[in-house]
Amino acid sequence: EVQLLESGGGLVQPGGSLRVSCAASGFTFSSYAMTWVRQAPGKGLEWVSFISTSGDGTYYADSVKGRFTISRDNSKNTLYLQMDSLRAEDTALYYCAKDAGSSFCIFDYWGQGTLVTVSS
Amino acid sequence: EIVMTQSPATLSVSPGERATLSCRASQTVSSNLAWYQQKPGQAPRLLIYGASTRATGIPARFSGSGSGTEFTLTISSLQSEDFAFYYCQQYNNWPLTFGGGTKVEIK
Numbered sequence: 001e002v003q004l005l006e007s008g009g010g011l012v013q014p015g016g017s018l019r020v021s022c023a024a025s026g027f028t029f030s031s032y033a034m035t036w037v038r039q040a041p042g043k044g045l046e047w048v049s050f051i052s053t054s055g056d057g058t059y060y061a062d063s064v065k066g067r068f069t070i071s072r073d074n075s076k077n078t079l080y081l082q083m084d085s086l087r088a089e090d091t092a093l094y095y096c097a098k099d100a101g102s103s104f105c106i107f108d109y110w111g112q113g114t115l116v117t118v119s120s
Numbered sequence: 121e122i123v124m125t126q127s128p129a130t131l132s133v134s135p136g137e138r139a140t141l142s143c144r145a146s147q148t149v150s151s152n153l154a155w156y157q158q159k160p161g162q163a164p165r166l167l168i169y170g171a172s173t174r175a176t177g178i179p180a181r182f183s184g185s186g187s188g189t190e191f192t193l194t195i196s197s198l199q200s201e202d203f204a205f206y207y208c209q210q211y212n213n214w215p216l217t218f219g220g221g222t223k224v225e226i227k
Binding site for chain 1: 164218
């Protein structure tokens with residue numbers, strides 16, 4: 001059974017940093033691209049970042065480019081999102097999601113999310 | 121950036137009736153369009169990809185159509201478990217983008 005478990009969310013001050021993680025199980029992690037999608041309270045879905053199977057290909061939404069860094073450790077079956085220079089508008093539930101293939105950009109399994117709150 | 125526009129924002133439908141949801145892209149996305157369902161307090165679930173292919177385990181009452189810039193998700197006979205939010209997502213160009221969503225509520 002595919003499982004994605006996010007962790008690391010919490011309350012952080014504007015300008016601060018946070019790293020969220022996503023532990024994957026139930027599939028061959030290194031064979032699938034992964035992505036982060038966020039959802040602000042009461043709002044819709046916003047794609048944040050994507051990483052290829054090996055980690056050498058990464059993409060970002062303009063809203064986070066230069067501030068967020070996606071990475072993965074295939075030996076630990078874990079996906080990461082390093083978030084720096086956080087802003088109030090980054091407050092959201094952050095989901096990790098598994099690509100349906102090596103790089104289809106279609107997401108067939110999602111975690112339950114980790115909440116990031118940026119506030120003073 | 122490709123802007124995805126969904127309509128209506130809210131759709132009120134009686135159980136057993138048909139629901140038709142629309143998604144429009146600001147430029148062509150070919151057939152690189154997916155639909156997701158999200159219920160309150162839950163993660164999104166993939167329904168449709170390639171504009172018209174149902175994901176594994178998705179009931180046949182869900183169907184997708186369209187290409188280019190105009191897409192439709194149809195739920196042929198609404199069941200109680202179908203009342204939820206629905207989002208389209210294009211994957212033709214970076215950055216990936218979602219529509220703003222349609223809420224399907226009980227009439």
